Amino acid sequence: MANDTRRSGSCLCGGIQFSVTGDPYRVGLCHCKDCRKASGSTFSAFAVWPLEAFETAGIVSTYGDRSFCPTCGGRVPLVRENEVEVTIGSLDEVPTEGLEPSYELWVNRREHWLQPLPGARQFEHDRVDDGAKNDGLTADLISEGAETQSSNLPRRKSA
Ligand SMILES: [Zn+2]
Numbered sequence: 497m498a499n500d501t502r503r504s505g506s507c508l509c510g511g512i513q514f515s516v517t518g519d520p521y522r523v524g525l526c527h528c529k530d531c532r533k534a535s536g537s538t539f540s541a542f543a544v545w546p547l548e549a550f551e552t553a554g555i556v557s558t559y560g561d562r563s564f565c566p567t568c569g570g571r572v573p574l575v576r577e578n579e580v581e582v583t584i585g586s587l588d589e590v591p592t593e594g595l596e597p598s599y600e601l602w603v604n605r606r607e608h609w610l611q612p613l614p615g616a617r618q619f620e621h622d623r624v625d626d627g628a629k630n631d632g633l634t635a636d637l638i639s640e641g642a643e644t645q646s647s648n649l650p651r652r653k654s655a
């Protein structure tokens with residue numbers, strides 16, 4: 497079943513426009529230092545699509561692993577060799593549908609006033625590609641000290 501949902505996005509000033517089509521490979525949330533500094537926010541939420549799903553127009557600047565508009569500074573998709581990473585906030589539809597993060601990175605840096613996303617895999621550092629499917633299972637990859645009772649509950653299934 498091919499999903500041909502097309503999502504449009506842009507930078508703050510509109511100088512860069514882009515779109516992604518279909519389902520992303522994965523959707524995540526990152527609390528790492530780079531994501532904080534680059535966004536100015538306390539974490540970044542992003543989705544990764546195959547490169548062929550991506551179209552764009554406009555002039556893009558890059559710094560390290562980030563792409564942004566040279567006029568307004570708004571984050572725009574980072575193009576890698578085979579995939580493109582889209583910050584969810586740069587998409588036009590608000591709130592987005594079908595783009596809930598299934599994993600969180602660098603959770604030790606998560607602000608104390610934020611909670612772990614229910615059902616999202618928790619990684620202490622970068623994502624470990626261990627072949628596990630992002631099916632919403634709560635893998636206890638890290639021990640959180642005072643553990644909640646959630647680890648005693650049956651694993652939750654999600655669609
Ligand atoms: Zn702009």
Ligand SMILES: [Zn+2]
Nearest residue numbers: 526527528531
């Ligand atoms: Zn990060």
